[in-house]
Amino acid sequence: xxxxxxxxxxxxxxxxxxxxxxxxxxxxxxxxxxxxxxxxxxxxxxxxxxxxxxxxxxxxxxxxxxxxxxxxxxxxxxxxxxxxxxxxxxxxxxxxxxxxxxxxxxxxxxxxxxxxxxxxxxxxxxxxxxxxxxxxxxxxxxxxxxxxxxxxxxxxxxxxxxxxxxxxxxxxxxxxxxxxxxxxxxxxxxxxxxxxxxxxxxxxxxxxxxxxxxxxxxxxxxxxxxxxxxxxxxxxxxxxxxxxxxxxxxxxxxxxxxxxxxxxxxxxxxxxxxxxxxxxxxxx
Amino acid sequence: xxxxxxxxxxxxxxxxxxxxxxxxxxxxxxxxxxxxxxxxxxxxxxxxxxxxxxxxxxxxxxxxxxxxxxxxxxxxxxxxxxxxxxxxxxxxxxxxxxxxxxxxxxxxxxxxxxxxxxxxxxxxxxxxxxxxxxxxxxxxxxxxxxxxxxxxxxxxxxxxxxxxxxxxxxxxxxxxxxxxxxxxxxxxxxxxxxxxxxxxxxxxxxxxxxxxxxxxxxxxxxxxxxxxxxxxxxxxxxxxxxxxxxxxxxxxxxxxxxxxxxxxxxxxxxxxxxxxxxxxxxxx
Numbered sequence: 001x002x003x004x005x006x007x008x009x010x011x012x013x014x015x016x017x018x019x020x021x022x023x024x025x026x027x028x029x030x031x032x033x034x035x036x037x038x039x040x041x042x043x044x045x046x047x048x049x050x051x052x053x054x055x056x057x058x059x060x061x062x063x064x065x066x067x068x069x070x071x072x073x074x075x076x077x078x079x080x081x082x083x084x085x086x087x088x089x090x091x092x093x094x095x096x097x098x099x100x101x102x103x104x105x106x107x108x109x110x111x112x113x114x115x116x117x118x119x120x121x122x123x124x125x126x127x128x129x130x131x132x133x134x135x136x137x138x139x140x141x142x143x144x145x146x147x148x149x150x151x152x153x154x155x156x157x158x159x160x161x162x163x164x165x166x167x168x169x170x171x172x173x174x175x176x177x178x179x180x181x182x183x184x185x186x187x188x189x190x191x192x193x194x195x196x197x198x199x200x201x202x203x204x205x206x207x208x209x210x211x212x213x214x215x216x217x218x219x220x221x222x223x224x225x226x227x228x229x230x231x232x233x234x235x236x237x238x239x240x241x242x243x244x245x246x247x248x249x250x251x252x253x254x255x256x257x258x259x260x261x262x263x264x265x266x267x268x269x270x271x272x273x274x275x276x277x278x279x280x281x282x283x284x
Numbered sequence: 285x286x287x288x289x290x291x292x293x294x295x296x297x298x299x300x301x302x303x304x305x306x307x308x309x310x311x312x313x314x315x316x317x318x319x320x321x322x323x324x325x326x327x328x329x330x331x332x333x334x335x336x337x338x339x340x341x342x343x344x345x346x347x348x349x350x351x352x353x354x355x356x357x358x359x360x361x362x363x364x365x366x367x368x369x370x371x372x373x374x375x376x377x378x379x380x381x382x383x384x385x386x387x388x389x390x391x392x393x394x395x396x397x398x399x400x401x402x403x404x405x406x407x408x409x410x411x412x413x414x415x416x417x418x419x420x421x422x423x424x425x426x427x428x429x430x431x432x433x434x435x436x437x438x439x440x441x442x443x444x445x446x447x448x449x450x451x452x453x454x455x456x457x458x459x460x461x462x463x464x465x466x467x468x469x470x471x472x473x474x475x476x477x478x479x480x481x482x483x484x485x486x487x488x489x490x491x492x493x494x495x496x497x498x499x500x501x502x503x504x505x506x507x508x509x510x511x512x513x514x515x516x517x518x519x520x521x522x523x524x525x526x527x528x529x530x531x532x533x534x535x536x537x538x539x540x541x542x543x544x545x546x547x548x549x550x551x552x553x554x555x556x557x558x559x560x561x562x563x564x565x566x567x568x
Contacts, residue, residue: 124545161436
């Protein structure tokens with residue numbers, strides 16, 4: 001393929017369901033001239049509670065399916081898949097830059113934190129896998145990382161209950177213990193509580209309001225959707241594959257099941273109306 | 285197989301995950317001399333948000349896997365699977381009684397309700413499929429049925445947040461509109477609000493306390509786990525396949541993924557300790 005035609009090629013974005021649409025939204029805003037193909041593996045979601053082996057296998061299948069669309073770059077817009085599937089996807093798919101959400105988020109957190117005391121909330125799978133903890137410590141070995149699962153946030157975001165008394169109650173339940181002085185790790189030389197919070201699941205930016213009300217204005221909130229989109233933009237520039245600024249951006253949406261629900265719930269995540277007819281059913 | 289050896293055979297119980305363990309618990313209490321094989325399709329849960337075709341396909345695969353264990357009876361302990369998969373399972377698996385959770389629950393609701401105004405809460409898939417509504421109206425054509433999805437209950441039960449302020453807030457969110465006078469259907473000749481509530485998802489009995497606090501003491505709550513266990517007991521007696529009272533009951537637990545999580549979350553549902561080693565991994 002010529003360089004010109006490679007620049008025209010779409011960017012593949014993959015997630016277990018609709019959560020990655022927050023990453024797609026950030027990508028579309030930062031890269032308005034790009035073409036995107038988004039695949040949500042709705043038939044097999046959620047990945048957050050499944051075993052690492054299963055998630056790695058599902059992720060590789062989805063990534064391989066996206067390569068059939070001639071993508072020039074692959075974004076793993078799912079924290080769980082990024083944390084356990086990235087190595088395997090990189091080993092199997094060559095010649096295409098593959099970008100996960102964990103590393104950009106970890107870098108942004110290390111940049112944002114003054115004290116080095118960083119909190120991470122994510123799904124059960126991401127927290128147990130320890131990928132954020134490892135990524136942050138590899139960049140900033142003196143950091144103190146407290147990671148806790150906040151799985152109810154996923155259900156709240158999917159149900160459109162991301163604002164209101166239930167969201168506030170749930171945000172308090174997860175975040176108050178994380179931001180209480182007693183959670184300070186003995187090895188942590190930093191402040192008595194975290195000054196930075198990583199939203200380590202693509203669903204969580206939907207609950208930013210409720211989260212902010214619990215942690216207060218001083219805590220820096222790192223949204224890996226934004227940081228991942230910036231990373232993709234930089235990387236495409238570096239390898240000379242950014243779209244021509246005259247090109248008109250576009251989006252193609254694929255899902256493995258439940259197109260009506262994908263469209264309905266996804267509209268909230270993407271903040272633009274999606275009709276069920278706009279979504280194509282694919283079988284992995 | 286002789287009748288004596290058929291009586292010795294296990295009862296197969298199938299669910300998408302851990303929710304059906306509330307049905308297994310009721311079965312073990314009512315039928316202490318039976319042997320049970322429980323299969324949780326944890327690799328592909330939840331069924332409640334997936335399309336009917338996908339759920340029917342998954343359910344049939346799981347039911348067929350259980351027949352390999354020589355079961356004498358098959359219990360579909362998942363409302364979503366019962367609502368869309370039962371016909372297909374009955375068509376493919378012969379000579380084994382197959383019992384879902386919807387019909388027993390619908391019968392119990394019709395027996396319990398005086399006014400004929402019945403509320404049902406379930407997953408999105410079960411409500412949209414309309415199986416409870418049809419089953420109740422086929423038994424009691426004058427009934428007025430209001431069915432609403434309450435999917436957050438699933439996440440709350442799985443996370444062990446079935447009691448406390450979050451559970452109370454969520455229960456109020458789902459149930460107050462259902463039990464407000466304005467929801468009365470114009471065709472309903474009964475009371476201005478439901479006198480009976482069907483818990484149309486196997487996870488929901490875990491939230492019985494929070495649900496009771498919202499609906500009050502007067503409303504009859506139908507738990508399909510109990511009614512299904514009674515139906516199984518009756519049917520086994522009728523066909524002469526009930527276990528010998530001298531037989532010692534037993535349980536074998538199978539799951540398609542995440543054995544550690546199945547054991548941890550399942551222990552709460554079954555109300556007895558399950559170790560990850562007690563759960564066998566099967567591939568469908």
